Amino acid sequence: MNNPIVLNAFRFVLLLLAQVLIFNGLNFMGTINPMVYVIFLYWYPIKENRAVFLLVAFLLGLLIDIFSDSLALHTLAILTAAFARPFIMRFCFGVNYEFQNFTFKNTTKIQRITYLALLIVLHHTIFFCFEILSFSHILLILKKILSTSLLTIFLCTLFSSLFSPKSE
Amino acid sequence: MQRIINFILNNRNTFLYALLSFIALLLTVRSHSYHQSKFFNSSRWVSGKIYGTAANISGYFSLKEENQKLADENQRLRKLLFNAQTGEEQVLDSSLLPFQVAQAKVIKNSFSAPRNYLTINKGDNDGVTQDMGVITSKGILGIVENISGQFATVQSILNTKSSINAKIKNTDYFGSLEWDASDHTVVQLVDIPRLVPLVVGDTIVTGAMSSIFPENIPIGTIKRYDLNASKSYYNIDVALFNDMANVRWVYLVQNHNKAEIDQLEAQTEDE
Structure with a gap:
């Protein structure tokens, strides 16, 4: 499990299955289905090749779309979140994340949660805007973004503290 | 020419992102006109x-x-x-039923x-x-x-x-x-x-x-x-x-x- 490729492939499959088999059918309070697979972006190593990262995110989104019959909405949302990850990291951790010796251990809990929350809110905003694609439903869109984001952030925070890798 | 190539190489991730989101948008928009994504x-x-x-x-x-x-x-x-009315018009061959x-x-x-x-x-x-x-x-x-x-x-x-x-x-x-x-x-x-x-x-x-x-x-x-x-x-x-x-x-x-x-x-x- 120390090989980062094996570890990430394992996470990829597990998150995909967890999303489509458990969380897509969760329907918390009637209709809220959290999209916890966004945590893949949070866990993905920072210093990897960005092009590979974008391609992996694209593939994850596409597979989830095939399972959920949702056109290519997940793909678009997670791709954009993956592309924006460096900007969000610079915003949350300051310039020092670009140094070689940067690890999550040196950051505060608040910084990490902000980073995770920004990724999720960006992903959900794009997802629901393109899903409904109509200005007359702006209230419905906002309601969905807010409720789903809150639940996703809650679950992802739980997961990140449950499965936090000790080596990082 | 050299400058253009350098520009593309420096921004290759942005171009990759643009290409991939174009594919995603294409899949979304194309299937909006269909009923559902065909593939x-x-x-x-x-x-x-x-x-x-x-x-x-x-x-x-x-x-x-x-x-x-x-x-x-x-x-x-x-x-x-039990309440069905059985009559002459009953069709016996089920393949004739609509x-x-x-x-x-x-x-x-x-x-x-x-x-x-x-x-x-x-x-x-x-x-x-x-x-x-x-x-x-x-x-x-x-x-x-x-x-x-x-x-x-x-x-x-x-x-x-x-x-x-x-x-x-x-x-x-x-x-x-x-x-x-x-x-x-x-x-x-x-x-x-x-x-x-x-x-x-x-x-x-x-x-x-x-x-x-x-x-x-x-x-x-x-x-x-x-x-x-x-x-x-x-x-x-x-x-x-x-x-x-x-x-x-x-x-x-x-x-x-x-x-x-x-x-x-x-x-x-x-x-």
Whole structure:
């Protein structure tokens, strides 16, 4: 499990299955289905090749779309979140994340949660805007973004503290 | 030239992002004009198998309720059978009857998105064709959309693209059944003229204008109604009989006359 490729492939499959088999059918309070697979972006190593990262995110989104019959909405949302990850990291951790010796251990809990929350809110905003694609439903869109984001952030925070890798 | 190449190399990730999101947008927009993505949907083999396995396991947890539903339906059918009028006009050869019924199991359900699709465990190999009607013992569910060998996807009535002919029970006033994506227990019936007397609680059933569903399949009851913007038609909220969050066994209805009806109608429109 120390090989980062094996570890990430394992996470990829597990998150995909967890999303489509458990969380897509969760329907918390009637209709809220959290999209916890966004945590893949949070866990993905920072210093990897960005092009590979974008391609992996694209593939994850596409597979989830095939399972959920949702056109290519997940793909678009997670791709954009993956592309924006460096900007969000610079915003949350300051310039020092670009140094070689940067690890999550040196950051505060608040910084990490902000980073995770920004990724999720960006992903959900794009997802629901393109899903409904109509200005007359702006209230419905906002309601969905807010409720789903809150639940996703809650679950992802739980997961990140449950499965936090000790080596990082 | 050197500068252009350098510029592209320096911004290669941005270009990659633009290319990939272009592909994603293309898939989304192209399938907006179709009913559903033709290639990327859950009737595909791998996703169908995985959903099938999961449904097999979770199916055990609802066996009790399913048995109760079956018993209720048997009771209703027996009542119909004992009261049925047997006469000379009874057709003995079942292949001459206009409607054929088959059963299938839902292996994937969704009801919270604006465009909802279900996946069922019957496909091309079992004789499922596009545009077959899908109903449950309580009411209508949707229309078959894409088919693979062993699976099919069903466009739910909880889909903003869905439009189904429906009428008020025991009258011939008909309108079309749509969904505004806000509540999964309520659908909207539009285009019922203003002169029709309505009462909250009236039953809505499928109409005779559709070649997909037989007439008089229950849909729901009127929850509330008001006039639309032009003040000449009603907008009716219909509370569904079906609990869309909890469906497992469904019936597929095929109208043998559908091809003939569709062909005739297309011919008439062309002229």
